[in-house]
Amino acid sequence: MSLTGKLKYQFMKDLGAPALMSLQALKKRRHRPVSPAFGPPLKTNKRLKEILSRHYFLARYVPGAKKVAWVTSGAPVELLRAFDFYTIYPENHSALIGAKKQGAEYCGIAESGGFSQDLCSYARIDLGHLISGKSPAGKLPKPDLLFCSNNICQTVLYWYKAIAHELDIPLIHFDAPFVAIEQTPADVRYMAQQLQDMIPILEQITGKIFDLKQFEIILERSQESSQTWGAILESMQAKPAPMTIFDAFGHLAPVVSLRGLPVAQDYYHILQEEVEERVHLGIGAITNERYRLIWDNIAVWYQVRFLATFFAERNMNFVTATYTNAWAETTGLLDVKKPWTSMAQAYGQIILNNNMKHRLALMKKMITNFSVHGMVMHSTRSCKPYSVGQFDLRKALSKDLNLPAVILDADIADERVWSEQQIQTRLEAFCETLEDI
């Protein structure tokens, strides 16, 4: 790390980023017309935009000041935070590109470079970004380290191996055994040991000595942020729900990408205060909430607005989702008194690393607790671990809870996999079923 790099980064952090935020606040926004079916927007949306813009802005100045790690969404990032890595989440960056409807362009670059169209679009977009050097976020810093865990899928391991090979940088893999029945003590010991074994490697990469006290503070912050996020999601049990799951898809970003940092912790307190106030005042995310729905799987990032409007105009609100719940379900298990085993328990049991019986029980609980009338399952071409088994889940939930459900075939970030007409027909039929009950 160079002194000039550190000074430049500090200058941008203290002066450049606040100046950029002030400029952004002054900029006249192009307001797209919003359907009257929506209630007032969340005030916290503005803060979310500021935090994410600042994160990507500062990322441009971080090389030379801090070590950079690219991390998967399910990886135990708290350990890296203890070594002061600047973390970039390629999945978040790919979702951002997807939301801008530029996914197909980046996927196309990766495909021309030899990567199969069957590969997850998050991976293809990231590889397309690496090949082309393009990014709507300006410029992403090149990683000094890659940190992944197969607790979300096996794809990440091969995707990160490809980057490690290309950039000739180290890759640390946190191996999480799949929970076929239940997590065993041997699994927990195996994962806890891996985490401790990473310490000397991280010390060598960063030249910093591991500070247990600092690590415990980070772990506590992470646990608290996840629990606050869980409480925010639970506030949607209220009728009307103070926000929609389409809001939550956006507000999820800090708990995924900035988990363990004070900025995420503070952010969720502000959001929690706002949703609680809305519940107290009876302010709903949609103006006439008659039907309450559950969403299964990752968002269709390039069609969030279309889907939100389609359902809001039919008085239907998504009040819960397995996806947004994933960062509240187990990270609350983090326990500073037993850091290693609690991290193994939390990160080893997340939804995509857990069996179908668990997922079915979890969904039943969510459907009951959130007074859900119907279910939309996004069968995404990209994410096999999330999409395989959805037909069985739908069958079981329809049988046990008599729940109307529809499956949408689409993709998370590659907009070429969206068939407007077919989806519209399916959704109309689903809405008619709901209105008939």
Ligand code: SF4
């Ligand atoms: S979307 Fe699914 S396949 Fe793609 S990186 Fe995430 S978990 Fe893995």
